[in-house]
Amino acid sequence: MSNNKTKVLIVEDEKPIRNFISTILTTNGYKALTAKNGEEAFTMINSHMPEVILLDLGLPDIDGIRVIEQVRERSSIPIIVISARTFEREKVEALDIGADDYITKPFGSSELMARIRTALRHSHKILTKDLGGRTVFSTNNLKIDFESRRVTVEGREVHLTQIEYRLLAILAKYVGRVLTYDFIIQNIWGTTSDRNSQQLLRVNMANIRRKIEKNPGSPKYLLTEIGVGYRLADLDE
Ligand code: CA
DSSP states (O other), X not given: OGGGSOEEEEEOSOHHHHHHHHHHHHHTTOEEEEESSXXXXXXXXXXXXXXXXXEESOOSSSOHHHHHHHHHHHOOOOEEEEEOTTOHHHXXXXXXXXXXXXXXXXXXXXXXXXXXXXXXXHHHHHHTOSSTTOXXXXXXXXXXXTTTTEEEETXXXXXXXXXXXXXXXXXXXXXXXXXXXXXXXXXXXXXXXXXXXXXXXXXXXXXXHHHHOSSTTSOSSEEEETTTEEEEOOOOO
């Protein structure tokens, strides 16, 4: 039975945090593996093949960013960065280099579990490369039909411009994950991110919110990750 448990590797040099996360994981039915530096992390990854990696970027022997790079050379295993609140630049760099998500210290067990579940779901999606056979996206009364390009909220049809639709579609494709400004801009406009494109992105996001959110000032679906990007909330039905 224990062989069927999902293996999560915690890479964190601070013992209290490592133990805290390890306890949460074990309590929730995961198999917790631990590493206190980059070198141990590589050993654990090679010998145990974990299904998710929780990675602190501030490690004593190697920069966590380099750990992401090296893992990504070989595998698409989900990586969730454990980050300090103020390090937006670091979060963006980690995401752009291939981390799947981040969680900001201090965090609670339910938040951590939600992040891990999302990361595991996405690892399947990444394997199938695309939306696969699934042509309809649905989360808590927000529905997107990818064939007819029809978007509805609580059964009411929402009319989006082509750009707005493409923005919502890419966020839906990576539902639950934060997408950086650079990633979104590159994918929608094919240009690198600058002041103008970021402004254009903000305007479009505000328009989408006006159309899909009941209260655009306090959005339920389309969330802003300050200094990093946007996330479409992964809400249960
Ligand atoms: Ca650290």
